[in-house]
Amino acid sequence: MAEMELAGVNLPYSLDAEQSVLGAILLDGNANMPKASAKLHPEHFYVKVHTDIYTVMMQMFAASDNIDVVTVLENCMKNNVFESQEEGRNYLVKLMETVPSISSVDRYIEIVEDKYTRRLLISIAGDILENANEGQTDTAALLELAEKRIYDIRNENQVKGLTRLNAVIVGILNELSELCANPDKQGIQGLKSGFPSLDKYIHGLNKSDLLIVAARPGMGKTSFAMNMATNVAKYHPEKSICVFNLExxxxxxxxxxxxxxxxxxxxxxxxxxxxxxxxxxxxxxAFVLSNMNIYIDDSSAITVNEMKAKLRRVDNLGLIVIDYLQLISSGRRDLNRVNEISEMTRNLKIMAKELNVPIIVLSQLARSAEKKDDKRPMLSDLRDSGSIEQDADIVLFLYRDSYYNKEAEDQRACKCIVAKNRHGETNDVNMIWDGQYTRFTDVEYVHAEQ
Incomplete structure (x- = not known):
């Protein structure tokens, strides 16, 4: 980053903060080097000599070497950081004397990190300005590049280090305590799907989960997903729900x-x-739906990256619905269909984790499922790739006997089959299908109403 220069622009940096971070490490390497290494890389330092010194410190830390003024000076001389031993010793001593308060090292690290982020933003703005003036880059591609680079900065600033077990336990206990204090939420850790019997098994729609809803055409996949989306919007009005319907x-x-x-x-x-x-x-x-935070995109042949670019701009994102998997474009022509679907499901799972929201993806079943004597769907019936089952946290199948048997006693009976569930057991959930209203209802809920 020290090499980055822009004509007419003074790049922000804090000489005092950079010197104080390095000085604090020299004064107490055991305590302060782990703090710095968890947040800072050599390129975070603007001054060239500071970048070089910190690079040496990082190498020593990785090798479990003791970090103090003597050992750092020795390694700096090996790496030609200073022209002479005396110059190096004088500068390292100056760094230690510069530190106002060793107890404030966390704040000094934050300042160095903040200045680096600002320099990155200035650099991105310069690149965008240059490309926009040249006019050779497609406008849509320019917007996507800008969004991606800014999003990458945001992700880079959210560095996740090692977390001690007790910190995780405290968080879990607090969450469970909140659930115990709120009877309405007991058993539901995520968003309420609106189907209480289903929520008993999947514990609601949980953050970073990839849920696959699969069925044969005409079984009601889209209706089920949209029922769930409107239910979430009712129970969680503060959340935004985004629907990508490619069909x-x-x-x-x-x-x-x-x-x-x-x-x-x-x-x-x-x-x-x-x-x-x-x-x-x-x-x-119309009044009820108009007041819901539901956003619809009906672009055809959209890619996962294009979805992600749109979703980054949504405030308080709560749920994503994609209808359906086999219509998503991979943007690549060098893959066969199985590998293409595998890459898309992997990217969808990564997107769920990055955006920290549940994603419901609809999927078709293979035609071979129709040839079985028992038409009840199984995980092996998922179309095109075994990666769908592998990448999904939850797999739900919709099955109606009346779909195949017009003489069935109850034409409205439907089962939501929980075929895979990383959060608990698998089972069948009984539902009612009102085809004329394109609406699914939880049997347990209907009985409670009656």
Missing amino acids: MSKEQLVKRMLSSEGRISSELMSTGRFDPAQWRNLADA
Whole structure:
């Protein structure tokens, strides 16, 4: 970073803070070097000699060497940091004398880190200005590059070091104490899905989880996911829910949502032959949905990176829904379909972890599932790649016997099969499917209402 220069721009740095960090390490290497190494790299220092000294200290720390003024001077001379022994000794002693208070080393580290981030931002702004003036870079590509570089800075500043076990235990105990004090949340660590029987098994929609919802076409995958999205919006109005629908237009999707919320048949939504009561239901549903923080993107052939670029701009992101996996573009032509899907599921899991939100991804089942005598779906029926099962934290299958058997006793009965669950056991959850309203309802909830 010391080599970075911009014409006419004074790059920010703090000479006193840089000297104080290095001086504090020289005074007490055992206590202060671990603190510095957890947050600072050599490029965080602007002054060239400070970069070189800290590089030597990092090498010594990695080798478990004792760090003090004598040993650092010896290693600095080996690495040609100073021209003479006397010059090196005088400068290292000056660093130790510069430290105002060794107990404030954490603050000095923060200042050095802050100045480095500011220099990075200035550098990025310079690159963007240069590329924009040249006019050779596509505007969309320029925006994506700018977003990515700024996001990378944010991630770099969130360095995660080793955490002692007791700190993790304290956090867990505090979380469990909060759950015990709130009966409504007991057993639900994540966002409420709106399906209480399902939440008993998956414990809600948890941060960084990748949930796969799979079924044959026409089984109700999209309706189930959108029911869940609207439920989350109702229970957690402070959260933003983002929906990427690669198959339907946003108008088609919102019509379904209005049908489900207003209990208006999909046929009426197509014909518009409403009576006054139905118009009131539609107006009420429109009012409820309009006040939800749900955002819809109906771009086709979108990539995971393009989704991520859009999601970074969303405030208080709570849930992501993607409909559906097989329509996502990998942006690569050098991979076969299996490897392409594998890369996408891996990137989706990484995105869930980076953004720290649950992601619900819909997926198709292989056609071979239709040829089995028992049509009940299994993990091996997931289409295109075994990585879907591997990368997912939770896999849910939707299954209706009436889909295959028109003579079935209960045409509305549906099972949500929890086929994989990293948070607990697997089981079947009984639900009711109202096809005319494109709506799923928890059987337990219906019985409670009755």
